Amino acid sequence: MKFDTLIIGGGLAGLVCGIALAKKGQRCVIVSSGQSALHFSSGSFDLLNTLPDGSQVSCPDRAWSALAAQAPTHPYVKLGKETFVRLASQVQPFLQKSGVLVQGSGLCNQYRITPMGTLKSTWLTLDDFPVCRMPDRLPWKKVAIFNMAGFLDFYTQFIVDEFRKIGTESSVHLFHFAGLECLRKNPSEMRSTNIARMFEKKENLEKLVLTIRQESGDAEVVLLPAIVGLVAKDGLEMLRCQVEKPLYLLPTLPPSVPGIRTQQILRKCFQDAGGVYMLGDTVKGVEKEGNRIARVYSCNHGDIPFVASNVVLATGSYFSQGLIATPDRVYEPVADLDVVYETGRDCWYDLNLFARQHYQDFGVKTDAGFRGIYQGNVLENLYVAGALLEGFNPIREGSGAGVSILSALYVAEQILSEKL
Ligand SMILES: Cc1cc2nc3c(=O)[nH]c(=O)nc-3n(C[C@H](O)[C@H](O)[C@H](O)COP(=O)(O)OP(=O)(O)OC[C@H]3O[C@@H](n4cnc5c(N)ncnc54)[C@H](O)[C@@H]3O)c2cc1C
Known part of the structure; x- marks a missing residue:
């Protein structure tokens, strides 16, 4: 060869x-x-x-x-x-x-949000995720964090606590999906990639859109763990179009769906x-x-x-x-x-x-x-x-x-x- x-x-x-x-x-x-x-x-x-x-x-x-x-x-x-x-x-x-598609350019660092909710310096970030310019401030005063009930690789309480330290209040919303009950029987199956496969289906994304629209209240931005967009970004784009608020993903523990x-x-x-x-x-x-x-x-x-x-x-x-x-x-x-x-x-x-x-x-x-x-x-x-x-x-x-x-x-x- x-x-x-x-x-x-x-x-x-x-x-x-x-x-x-x-x-x-x-x-x-x-x-x-x-x-x-x-x-x-x-x-x-x-x-x-x-x-x-x-x-x-x-x-x-x-x-x-x-x-x-x-x-x-x-x-x-x-x-x-x-x-x-x-x-x-x-x-x-x-x-x-x-x-x-990445945010950031040239040679200056910016800050990303870690799975624990702290801010960390980095260079370029996939446009799924939020970034900010300051090491000690987020661009929002109030955020709504949505998470799948029983998903253990995303720690909402740590994130809420860290955000509060830098002046951002969060509301936490857990959602359930009948389609995931089979994964829930075994906690080791409840991983980001398995959940993301379910969100490759349009009807599941539509249900998620409804939940977010009903519950996100007066939050300036909606944050979700990175459990959408495994194969293509269409799912995330559809969420972003239909939720009517800025929407970003936050990194989970591995495996990494956007990665x-x-x-x-x-x-x-x-x-x-x-x-x-x-x-x-x-x-x-x-x-x-x-x-x-x-x-x-x-x-x-x-x-x-x-x-x-x-x-x-x-x-x-x-x-x-x-x-x-x-x-x-x-x-x-x-x-x-x-x-x-x-x-x-x-x-x-x-x-x-x-x-x-x-x-x-x-x-x-x-x-x-x-x-x-x-x-x-x-x-x-x-x-x-x-x-x-x-x-x-x-x-x-x-x-x-x-x-x-x-x-x-x-x-x-x-x-x-x-x-x-
Ligand atoms: C777990 C982890 C997470 C990381 N996260 C980040 C991050 O978020 N941001 C960041 O900036 N950096 C991160 N890094 C640093 C990381 O090393 C680089 O970002 C980069 O992805 C490494 O790419 P690479 O191609 O050099 O090596 P790798 O990604 O390790 O790829 C090496 C490839 O070579 C293959 N290979 C090995 N031996 C053979 C062989 N004999 N024959 C054929 N194939 C072989 C392997 O299967 C693998 O596919 C992370 C590193 C690790 C280990």
Whole structure:
């Protein structure tokens, strides 16, 4: 099987890279074991919320020099300030053209509402969710929060308490649906995705519209857990049209309905551009010839290799098994690339769960062009993008989606520039 580019991993990084390449006419395949971190996404894309020393960031471009001083191998530092700013400015239009509508633009952070009702800095947010400019104020004085009776992944009382602290009063309205009684018998089935499937049916949405219209009273805005819009956004759009008040979703505990829809939209965009997406296949190894990847082998294709001019490794971090940690080492399982980590497991983590967890900084070593390194030698046609990169701490910094998207766009640019 011959392709211009083989991308290993179909999460945010793999899909963004694949779309950028396929739209420029590359014959591209994505091989992906399973679902990605997008299925657990908050619905917001972080670029840089905090510097490694803990200082808050409101405009990531202005924080670039401080980041370069504190984290010299950070993916944004490898890009250089000019490229970082240029690529970050392209992301909102890129997502929009792919069918993912987000709020926020340029390089300034805004605030999103967390599942616990607190406000948290972020960069771009799906337009399903509300955002605000101030860290300690919502744009409304009175809100109506609707929730499905028995849905345990959305804590209305925490949200009410947090909103009250910042001057917003809430009324809470529980609604029942006969169609969900079968889910209610087993609390583990009462998950956002199962509920959202029920709201794919127009008649159920119509009932919800009636309930909201009858009960929302003088609230300025209606808030619902993210249990609508799994396959398409039509359901949310219909609610928004018919409720006659501004209506937004609030994030639930995982799984994330808007995150799953985002994954599906990006996958469709890649396929519409001519890309081949092979879900449920795992790349088990590569064959190298000199400093190049010559052949790639997957579980489903046995001894029939993938052959491609370039290979992009976008297999994610520990969560997706792009990195594996054993008691004494951290390794990259597909190409055995060099990984930067500390020897001595004691310094990998902090017993204080909320402190910086050092293992999150570990990752695959690359050169300045994001090419992978094997036993000290740069592999000329193997690029690395996304969560498995070295030098950044997505949780501490709030930089996860930004690193995945920007590194993917940059790798696509590198590959396309080779062709010229
Ligand atoms: C649970 C969770 C929630 C997060 N939420 C947010 C958020 O709300 N906002 C934010 O900014 N950041 C968030 N992040 C950070 C996140 O890492 C990035 O936002 C981003 O989605 C990661 O994308 P990725 O493509 O690099 O990796 P992943 O999404 O992990 O995708 C890697 C893909 O590679 C596949 N794969 C792995 N090994 C192989 C193999 N050998 N062969 C074939 N396929 C393989 C996996 O199945 C997976 O599909 C979250 C991270 C996690 C773990």
